[in-house]
Amino acid sequence: MRWFGPSDPIPLEDIRQTGATDIFTALHEIPYGETWERADIEARRDLIAAAGLRWSVVESVPVHESIKTRTGDFAARIENYKATLRNLAAAGIRTVIYNFMPALDWIRTDMAHTLDDGAEGLLYDPVKLAAFDLYGLARPGAESDFSAEERADAAAFWEKLGSQGQAAFICQTLDFFPGLKGQVSLDDLRGMLAPYAHIDSARLKEHLRLFLQEIVPVATEVGVNLAIHPDDPPFPILGLPRIISTEQDLADLVAMVDAPANGICYCNGSLGARPSNDLPRIARRFAGRIHALHLRTVVHTAGGAFYEGPHLANSAKMAAVVRTFLEETRRRHAAGEPNWQLVFRPDHAHKILDDFRRPEPACPGYPLIGRLRGLAELRGLQHGISAMLEPAS
Numbered sequence: 001m002r003w004f005g006p007s008d009p010i011p012l013e014d015i016r017q018t019g020a021t022d023i024f025t026a027l028h029e030i031p032y033g034e035t036w037e038r039a040d041i042e043a044r045r046d047l048i049a050a051a052g053l054r055w056s057v058v059e060s061v062p063v064h065e066s067i068k069t070r071t072g073d074f075a076a077r078i079e080n081y082k083a084t085l086r087n088l089a090a091a092g093i094r095t096v097i098y099n100f101m102p103a104l105d106w107i108r109t110d111m112a113h114t115l116d117d118g119a120e121g122l123l124y125d126p127v128k129l130a131a132f133d134l135y136g137l138a139r140p141g142a143e144s145d146f147s148a149e150e151r152a153d154a155a156a157f158w159e160k161l162g163s164q165g166q167a168a169f170i171c172q173t174l175d176f177f178p179g180l181k182g183q184v185s186l187d188d189l190r191g192m193l194a195p196y197a198h199i200d201s202a203r204l205k206e207h208l209r210l211f212l213q214e215i216v217p218v219a220t221e222v223g224v225n226l227a228i229h230p231d232d233p234p235f236p237i238l239g240l241p242r243i244i245s246t247e248q249d250l251a252d253l254v255a256m257v258d259a260p261a262n263g264i265c266y267c268n269g270s271l272g273a274r275p276s277n278d279l280p281r282i283a284r285r286f287a288g289r290i291h292a293l294h295l296r297t298v299v300h301t302a303g304g305a306f307y308e309g310p311h312l313a314n315s316a317k318m319a320a321v322v323r324t325f326l327e328e329t330r331r332r333h334a335a336g337e338p339n340w341q342l343v344f345r346p347d348h349a350h351k352i353l354d355d356f357r358r359p360e361p362a363c364p365g366y367p368l369i370g371r372l373r374g375l376a377e378l379r380g381l382q383h384g385i386s387a388m389l390e391p392a393s
Contacts (some may be wrong), residue, residue, distance in 0.1 A: 001345055001371055002059060004028060004362035005044070012051035018372045019379060022343050023048050024059040024097070024292075033064030033077040038087040045091055056343050057292050058088060059097040060229070063211070068102055069195045070207050078211065082218045089222035095291050095343070096219075097265045099229040100208045102199070102240045103192045106232035106270075109173065111364040112351070113307055119350040122365050123307040124233055124273070128173075130154035133238055136170040137186060139193070145239065153303075193238060201241035208243060209256040219261040225291040225339060227265035228253060233306075234274040245274060247282050254289050263289040268321060269296035269347055272314075273306055280320035287328040293344035295322070295378055308348045308365065311374040312381065322378070323385050330389070346374030 001020040003012060005028050015023070027036050027044060048055045061084055066074040088096065099105070109132075113123035126146075131154040133142045143151065161169055174184055184192070199207075212226075219226050234245030243249055250264060264286055271277045283290075297318060299309035312318055325342050332340035349370030361367050 001375065002347075002366060003048075004366075006047070008362045009359035010361060010366075010368045012048060012053060014368060016052050018368075018375055020053065020345075020375060022054050022056040022345075024057045024343075024345050025055060026058055026060055032062045033066070033080060035080040036061070036084040036087055038090055041087055041091045041093065045093065055093055057095045057097060057227075058093055059292075061085075061088075061096050061098055063098055063100060065103065065192075065195070067211055068100060068204065068207055069199060070210070071195065078214050081215055085215065085218050085224050086222050089224050094223055094339070095225050095227060097227045097229055097292055099231075100204070100211075100244060101231055101242070102196050102204060104237070104240070107237055108364075110307075115307075115350065119352045119370070121308040121350045122348055124305060126150060126304045127153045127157055128169075129237070131158045132170070132173045134158075136166070136173065137189065137238070139190075139239060141239065145236065150304075193240065196240055199241065201236075201243050204241045205243045205249075205252065208253070212257045212262055216257040216259050216262045220259055223338075225261055225263055227263050227291040229265045229294075230267050230270040232267070232270040232273065234270060234277070245271075246277060247285065250282065250286055254286070260289070263291040265292045265294060266290045266321075266325075267294040267296075267347065268318065269294065269298050269308065272298050272317075275300060279317050280324065283321045283324040287324055290325070290328075290342065291339065293325060293342055294347040295344050296347040296349075296374070308350070310350070311346055311377050315381075318378075319381060319385065322381050323389075326382065326385055326389060344378065346371050346378055349374045 001015050001018065002024045003010070003015060005025060027040055030036055045055045061081065064077040066072040067077050085096065108122045109125045109128040110123040112120045114120055127150060130146045130150050133139050134151065134154055135158045146154070158166065170186065174189065216226065228244055231242040231245045234242060236242050244253060253264070254262060256262065266283060268279060271282060272279055295318070296311055297309045297313040298306045299313055300306045329340055329342050348365040349367060351367045351370055352373065353369045355367035355369045358368060
């Protein structure tokens, strides 16, 4: 399971009781772009081990914005990244997730969407995003990013809010950007977007290639596997380019630096938010270059909206994906590969049952009981498929 560090209201002792064995976490307190010192890494590793768990996957070592834009002190930030990889390897942690999403991380428009059974989950509504972009942010050129129908629906939604409702909607939407809660104004957001005014997807992809040329040799040298997380959602947002959204994007990525250390964090939900992505095919094609798994399911609704469904909402596709990765672990183990195990975690769960009475999770989408349900379902699926793969006695 993911854990957000000592300040996380969900303690490691509770996570241990869910059946989880491994932790995905990071040194969240260290500013982006700074080096993670070995002593700090070892202290966090030992804290997790004392709870009977293992810190096996770093999520994430963030890529500083100067690296993505190739401006300012980006060269020094890359050297810091290399030092962090060396320090993680020295502490025995050998899988590092990162992403190359510009300016903002994953984006939703509703963090507490109520489902038919009373559970709450995350939702993305393109009409609400369009209303924020067109009327709240008033981004120049935003009109061209939305269809005539989306613009009309956004205008109606905006007008219905009224002046007080519009102000509240702007504040609420700014709060929805993960990691920025209560810390940015509209002008701050405009400033964050500005460096990308002249960076299109081709240029951003080239910046990723240059970054990988620097860090993959270091990762290879010290035995660290890098796992890029797909864009979430996997299409342009607020005028920002997206470059890890499709099967072709992933093919481009692995070709940038053709080394095993240059790999992927397979996120079923992020890739699944683009209906044209064939999830089982992507899993099969890149199985050998996938180093970490996020397993969740999104459900598409009318008008391009989607919400986080139960983990087995699309059970046939999830079963095909899980089978692919179980077969891949068997192949790696038979080949004697040191990284034969693939660690997965349940992602973006529903708030259910006692989650409503517990302290708010450190990040939307990460309640304890909802993730426990997701983990139990996915472990059951894994064990069932594993039994099918065993040769008949």
